Amino acid sequence: MxxxxxxxxxxxxxxxxxxxxxxxxxxxxxxxxxxxxEALDGYLFTVQREGEEAGSGFLLHDRGKSWLVSNRHVVEGNEKVVFVGMTDASRTYELQERIQVATNRDAVRFRVDEPEGFALGGDCSFDDEVFAFGNSDGKGVVTKSAGKVIGKGRGEIEVTCEIIPGNSGGPVVNSEDKVIGLATFIIVPPNEHGTQRLSNLKMFEGTRYEETRRFAVPLHDAKWQEVELATFQSEAVDAAALYGQYDQFYGMTAGVFLHYRLSEGDGEVLSRSWVRSYNRKLGKCGYRYGSGRFVVRSGKQDSLERALQGWQEDLSEAALEVSKTLRKEAEDFTVKYYQLDLLERADDLEEVAKQLLEHAAD
Structure with a gap:
C-alpha cells in the first residue's frame, strides 16, 4: 500500500x-x-462645512486622473469646506481655487494628487446589487448599506440602500465596487396629518410609494464645467435667492389651490401636478424634507371657490413676472448648472401661467 x-x-x-x-x-x-x-476605506471622506459634519465625498480615479467628488449642494455657499479622510483625520483637502461643476447633475469634483480611487462604472440595470457609502446623519462615521436598483430615469437612479441626510455626496457602487451613482436626495412620505388629508386620493395606499424613496444621480454621463471657486460660491448664494422667489410663488399658488379642492375635475388634477413638480424640485435641490412639502387637503368650500375664480388671472400674471425675472437673471450666471436650472424653473412657471388661464376660462 x-x-x-x-x-x-x-x-x-x-x-x-x-x-x-x-x-x-x-x-x-x-x-x-x-x-x-482596505483600499476602499482610503477612498472615503466625510465633508465638513464651517467645522460641522455636513455630507460625504470620495476619491474617483478616471482616465488616469484622481478626483475628490461630492454633491454640489453639499459644498455650495460655504466659505470653508474640508474633505476629511475616513481612516485618517489628518488627511484633509480643501476645495481648490478652481473646481469642476456638473452642468447636468448635482455634482462637483476637483483634482487631487492621489494614486488610486474608486473606478467609474457605466450604466446600471434594474435589480443590480448596489452599495451606498456615506456619512449617515452627519455623525462623522462612514456607513455601508446594501440595496438594489429599483428605478431608473434620465437623471436619477432609485435604490433601496438606506440613504439618509449626511449620505449626500457619497458613492453608490455596484458589485464590482465601481461607482454607478452619487447619493443625492430622498423623498419622504407625508407626515401623519398629511396622510390623513391625502386619504381621499388613495393613490399611494398599499404601494411602496408610501415609504421613503432614495435616489442617486449617475456620473458616467455627467458633463463638467471648470469654474473659479469664488465665482461658484458667489453664484450659489445668488441662485438661492432666486430659488426663494420661485419657491415663494409655488408656495403661494399651492397654498391657495391645495388647501381647498376647486372641483372634482381639472382643478384637483392641476393641484396634484403642482405638488409633484414642487416636491421634486425640493428633492433635487437637496433640501431637507418634511417641512416644506405640500399635500392636498380634502373638503370643498364653495365660497372660496368663487373667490378663487377671480384670482386665477392675477396669479397667472404673477407667474409670468417671476418667470421673466428668472430668465433675465439667468443671463448673468457663468456657472452653467445654475443658468440651466433657472431657465427650467422659468419654463415651469410659464406652464403654470398657461394652466391657470385655461382653468379660469372653464
Whole structure:
C-alpha cells in the first residue's frame, strides 16, 4: 500500500494537516480582496462645512486622473469646506481655487494628487446589487448599506440602500465596487396629518410609494464645467435667492389651490401636478424634507371657490413676472448648472401661467 495513504514513508495526510493546508490556501485567495477592502476605506471622506459634519465625498480615479467628488449642494455657499479622510483625520483637502461643476447633475469634483480611487462604472440595470457609502446623519462615521436598483430615469437612479441626510455626496457602487451613482436626495412620505388629508386620493395606499424613496444621480454621463471657486460660491448664494422667489410663488399658488379642492375635475388634477413638480424640485435641490412639502387637503368650500375664480388671472400674471425675472437673471450666471436650472424653473412657471388661464376660462 502507498505510504502517503497509510502512514509509510510519504507525507502524512491527517485532518489537522489538511485543515492547515485549506486555511493557507483560503488566506492566499482572500489576500487581494482584503487588501482591496482596505483600499476602499482610503477612498472615503466625510465633508465638513464651517467645522460641522455636513455630507460625504470620495476619491474617483478616471482616465488616469484622481478626483475628490461630492454633491454640489453639499459644498455650495460655504466659505470653508474640508474633505476629511475616513481612516485618517489628518488627511484633509480643501476645495481648490478652481473646481469642476456638473452642468447636468448635482455634482462637483476637483483634482487631487492621489494614486488610486474608486473606478467609474457605466450604466446600471434594474435589480443590480448596489452599495451606498456615506456619512449617515452627519455623525462623522462612514456607513455601508446594501440595496438594489429599483428605478431608473434620465437623471436619477432609485435604490433601496438606506440613504439618509449626511449620505449626500457619497458613492453608490455596484458589485464590482465601481461607482454607478452619487447619493443625492430622498423623498419622504407625508407626515401623519398629511396622510390623513391625502386619504381621499388613495393613490399611494398599499404601494411602496408610501415609504421613503432614495435616489442617486449617475456620473458616467455627467458633463463638467471648470469654474473659479469664488465665482461658484458667489453664484450659489445668488441662485438661492432666486430659488426663494420661485419657491415663494409655488408656495403661494399651492397654498391657495391645495388647501381647498376647486372641483372634482381639472382643478384637483392641476393641484396634484403642482405638488409633484414642487416636491421634486425640493428633492433635487437637496433640501431637507418634511417641512416644506405640500399635500392636498380634502373638503370643498364653495365660497372660496368663487373667490378663487377671480384670482386665477392675477396669479397667472404673477407667474409670468417671476418667470421673466428668472430668465433675465439667468443671463448673468457663468456657472452653467445654475443658468440651466433657472431657465427650467422659468419654463415651469410659464406652464403654470398657461394652466391657470385655461382653468379660469372653464
Amino acid at each position: 502507498d505510504g502517503c495513504c497509510a502512514g509509510g514513508s510519504g507525507y502524512p495526510i491527517g485532518s489537522k494537516y489538511m485543515l492547515r493546508l485549506l486555511l493557507s490556501i483560503l488566506a492566499l485567495w482572500l489576500l487581494p480582496f482584503l487588501g482591496f477592502a
